[in-house]
Amino acid sequence: MRHTILFSLLLFFLCASAQAQPKYEVRAAWVTAVYGLDWPQTKAITPASIRKQQAELIEILDKLKEANFNTVLFQTRTRGDVLYPSAIEPFNSILTGKVNGNPGYDPLAFAIEECHKRGMECHAWMVAIPLGNKKHVASLGSQSVTKRQRDICVPYKNEYFLNPAHPGTKEYLMKLVREVVSRYDIDGVHFDYLRYPEHAPRFPDSYDFRRYGKGRSLAEFRRDNLTEIVRYIYKGVKSLKPWVKVSTCPVGKYRDTSRYSSRGWNAFHTVYQDPQGWMGEGIQDQIYPMMYFQGNSFYPFALDWQEQSNGRQVIPGLGIYFLDPREGNWTRDEIDRQMYFTRKHQLAGQGHYRMKYLMDDTQGIYTELADNFYAYPALQPAMPWLDKVAPSAPSQLTATTANGYTELSWTAATDNDPKNAPLYVIYASNTYPVDTTLPENIVAQSIRGTGYTYASLYPWRNKRYFAVTAIDRYGNEGPAVQAVK
Template sequence: MKQLLLTILFITFVLPLTAQSAGEMVTRPPKYEVRAAWVTAVYGLDWPRTRATSPEGIRKQKAELVEILDRLKDANFNTVLFQTRTRGDVLYRSKIEPFNSILTGKTAADPGYDPLAFAIEECHKRGMECHAWMVAIPLGNRKHVANLGNASVTKQKSAICVPYKREYFLNPGNPATKEYLMSLVREVVEKYDVDGVHFDYLRYPENAPRFPDTYDFRKYGKGRDLAQWRRDNITEIVRHLYKGVKALKPWVKVSTCPVGKYRDTSRYPSRGWNAFHTVYQDAQGWLGEGIQDQIYPMLYFRGNHFYPFALDWQEQSNGRQIIPGLGIYFLDPSEGNWTLDEVERQMHFIRTHKLAGQAHYRVKYLMDNTQGLYDVLEEDFYTAPALQPAMPWIDNVPPTAPTHLTVTRLPDGYIHLSWMPATDNDKRNVPTYVIYGSDTYPVDTSNPENIIAQRVQGTEYTYAPVRFWTAKKYFAVTAVDRCGNESEAGR
């Protein structure tokens, strides 16, 4: 019976995708799709390489990030998961936790600028969203905590911190932990124009039967078994953070990256490694309760360890956005023995089954064009821009259409567009605009190949064609609110 099941899975999931990876590419990419990359700051894995210890160092450190963002933009990415909190330290000016030493080489040293503010500004310039990626529960090893000194949360809030296996963790069983995490999130959401808050390691350590929470379990367990109590603790933190963000700015997306296999499925077993049992994440329960906008399951697997579990996430999504995290680091020979067609098949599968998009871990392997992945994305998969999928569970009313579009062709070959502004039902937000251009009239705004620019602020835009003879003849403009609702076109 098991052999029959494996055969069915192979035919269903792998054979059609193998044919696609051999050249049967989709002619037009979807108009709405999340295309994300994790930019990892811990240990400087992706960024930065240069220390900000002088004006020149600051300039170089910024330039390194700009280079990453430019290349993501060139390949039509639209989402940057920018590491904002690592392990008890941060990459923004916080009144709660110290700066990460990776910025300057010294713990708690101010780099002379605000990296998160800079990242948001540069992402928005390029029409990309910037999500603050925050590691939640781990606080680092003993050496790291010692280096933070009195600035460490282990000193400032010792009651909510516990040592376990030579590392320190926030204690999910202490009700004050969720309040502490929310204080950090509140800082980020209130002070910065982030598009999302993305939680990593919002879970217990793997296989931790001796995690030191016996006192808390006796105090707060209320008749539940230990495993259920721990799952409830994580869910309560997720619930508290989600509701807290929505009370501040409803349009800010809240997401997590749970372990990629939720639990055993009817199609394939998780072989004892899953979110539900191993790290106490009831992530599909979060989706069912509606306390996540997006889930980025870390599906860093191949073959039948990927496809059945990706499908399971989609089937249990409750209408929320599922964006599988792809383990592109396994393309590096020193990390694994994957070949490029593994990632290509996974991306075809994601699109075939209409998941919301994909995320790439990590951006270094895109920048290095490992096994030609960047080229394949740019030339085959991300051949046109994509807009963000909407969040109708937050707001499903699009802005009014912009009006009185005026097109002025300038002597230098540039084309100046201007229009009258749109309005949104949420008066706290001014809509941004998407510019479309085509050689046919009316401009087909359903075709992403006609997108010239997105997230345009203001009511003017100057279009610079690559060559004057490539200039589009006709134009259209739509308005988009912060929840991704797009208006009718103004022409």
């Protein structure tokens, strides 16, 4: 009997791996800047060290591109400090070794440009509520929000936090978001720690509760406070650039399911988040629940997120850091099973925490993704709740080959919206017409011009035929134009 079960499991995974990879899937990685955990390792204090710091990020992005990742969650705000020149908060000291030290370039602009060169989205990952411990806050001096806007900050257990109950908190966070969304060609805003501290019955909001509670329980009051912040920011972003994705990474279990307990650690009761309510109300485009669990602590809760998603994109965060024996005792087959599961049940994709373990290829996780799960590229899933209209096809596609290079050029799609110019996807194969439904035929995506130079890494793998489609910032892909046979 045991051998029969093992054979059945093996057969299932072999069949699953043989299935066609999805053409649309979010493949994300968190690039952590706090403490320089993923980046940067070098302080930017001289022209040479600036170039080295930038080269470290390029190495990370090249690694992701080689494995067909398409989404970078780039840490943009840590705890009361940022990684771009801001009129509101100081530069993070990790860039130069000193608070508000100018690194000599704009790290966020650099990250966005380099992501876009590689056809990847860049999302600004921003820590929301925590402001750091007393030592960190003191290091920021007069530039700390605790000094600039004392009324929206509260101390709790040797740390400082923005007070979710104060109406000024949502406005302060939106000021930061407005800086990023209005100044940069960012693809998404991704909020971390948009929650209360866990198990915080004595969090100092009793005054606000008495003033604004209006008959609700304390738990309801706190959940409503976080929901109002999410709602305010979502609407604010959409008024600026409606295609910019708004997402959070909530605690990985919403609450107990009908059969499985969350064991006292969940979003709804422990930290007062209501992400399923946010998706139901339509004030999230994506969520990345931090599902750093194994077995029945993962699978039923992943299904619960998907069943309550209201059509929004659920991208489970996978705890690949537990593959490091210093972090946990996981073996890679646990991550493999979670990958198969998320695809089988048609979740929108996967996020990988953190980048270091991809760079180190811990237990072969990077190799497995590059060679198996992400062997072919994937496009971003569409967001039909925002826009359903696909752009028209580009026209007059020509392909000219010389010296091993093929120069493609085409005429832009005619329904070009100057505020939301379509991007282009390049397809190639050895059969005509090129089948644009197959991810293995994707050569490049998110091309921002009307030309592309194609050359295979191995000349004997060069393709003969080409096609191009237009795709808008909402993920709607139009019909293809084929190069003349």
